[in-house]
Amino acid sequence: MKRLIKNPEIICKDVDDEKVLLNPQTGEYYGINEVGAEIWTMVNGENDISVIVQNLVRIYEVDRQTLEADVAEFLSALIERNIIKEE
Amino acid sequence: MVKLQNGIADLFIATFVTLRILYYRNALKCRSVEDIILPLKEKRGSWRKRKGSTCDVLNKTHILCRKIQLGLLRAKRPCLVRALVLYEVGLRKGIDIQIVIGVKKNNNKLDGHAWIELAGLPYRENESVKHYTEMIRYPN
Numbered sequence: 621m622k623r624l625i626k627n628p629e630i631i632c633k634d635v636d637d638e639k640v641l642l643n644p645q646t647g648e649y650y651g652i653n654e655v656g657a658e659i660w661t662m663v664n665g666e667n668d669i670s671v672i673v674q675n676l677v678r679i680y681e682v683d684r685q686t687l688e689a690d691v692a693e694f695l696s697a698l699i700e701r702n703i704i705k706e707e
Numbered sequence: 708m709v710k711l712q713n714g715i716a717d718l719f720i721a722t723f724v725t726l727r728i729l730y731y732r733n734a735l736k737c738r739s740v741e742d743i744i745l746p747l748k749e750k751r752g753s754w755r756k757r758k759g760s761t762c763d764v765l766n767k768t769h770i771l772c773r774k775i776q777l778g779l780l781r782a783k784r785p786c787l788v789r790a791l792v793l794y795e796v797g798l799r800k801g802i803d804i805q806i807v808i809g810v811k812k813n814n815n816k817l818d819g820h821a822w823i824e825l826a827g828l829p830y831r832e833n834e835s836v837k838h839y840t841e842m843i844r845y846p847n
Contacts, residue, residue: 635840636812642842645739647787649810649842651817 621668622706624695630703632660641703648701655680659694663704669695716758717767724771724792728780731788743791744806744845752801761800768796769831790821793830794845797823805846809839 631642639657642649652660658679662672672695673688680687698704734743754764772792776785790806797804805824810817820839822832829836 631842633810633840633842635810635817638812640810640817640840640842642808642810644741644843647735647740647808649817649819651812 621670623666623668624663624672624704625665625707626660626663626704627702643701643703645702650701650703656694659691663695663698665707713758720759720764720767721771724768724796725775727792727795728772728775728788731791732780732782735787740787740791740806740808741845744794747795747798748846750795750799752799754796754799755801757800761797761802764796764800765793765830768793787821790823793823797825805844807841807844809836809841811839 627643629644631644633640633642635651638651638653639660640649640651641660655676658676659672662675667675669688669691673684673691676682676687676691677684695704699706731743757764759767769789772785772789776782776789782788787808794804794806803826805827806821807824807829808819808821810819812818820836822836823830824844
């Protein structure tokens with residue numbers, strides 16, 4: 621499994637009750653919800669997707685398969701937008 | 708003679724602002740804000756000897772941006788281009804100026820805004836600018 625690493629250029633700020641990620645290279649910004657924020661915190665250069673899913677299963681009472689699919693989709697969207705990358 | 712000089716100075720600003728608005732509108736389609744702003748530092752102070760007080764030139768730039776962007780170009784999101792033009796003008800005049808990009812939540816949607824600050828104070832912005840969370844500032 622590939623480790624996930626944040627793009628160091630990304631700026632993350634709390635705006636009201638959600639986190640906002642700004643990519644200064646593109647000027648695009650994205651709001652992420654509570655679960656997204658948990659995932660963002662776990663993208664630390666050491667964890668891969670399986671570790672992230674394992675941690676989330678402990679926090680949220682949700683079917684593992686559904687969670688895996690949702691996390692994979694979310695991470696793919698972040699990779700596509702150059703917010704994180706796989707190493 | 709004074710009137711004529713003002714006329715020429717105003718024509719210069721009007722031409723400059725128009726061209727810069729068109730330039731920034733296109734530049735933002737293919738370059739990042741950071742890439743656009745960084746080379747501008749070489750222009751710092753290049754208008755120090757040019758006629759017209761900084762306050763007057765910025766004021767005219769702001770009015771022109773508003774008229775051109777909203778009146779002629781019908782821009783829906785004019786703030787970033789306006790901030791870039793004002794930033795360049797302020798920089799050329801050699802003043803302490805920064806460009807700020809912020810985000811706020813509005814009816815569950817994110818709303819971005821860009822403005823300039825002179826000596827740390829928002830320039831020609833209404834009170835609502837306080838509700839934006841600052842994301843980035845150039846130069847920081």
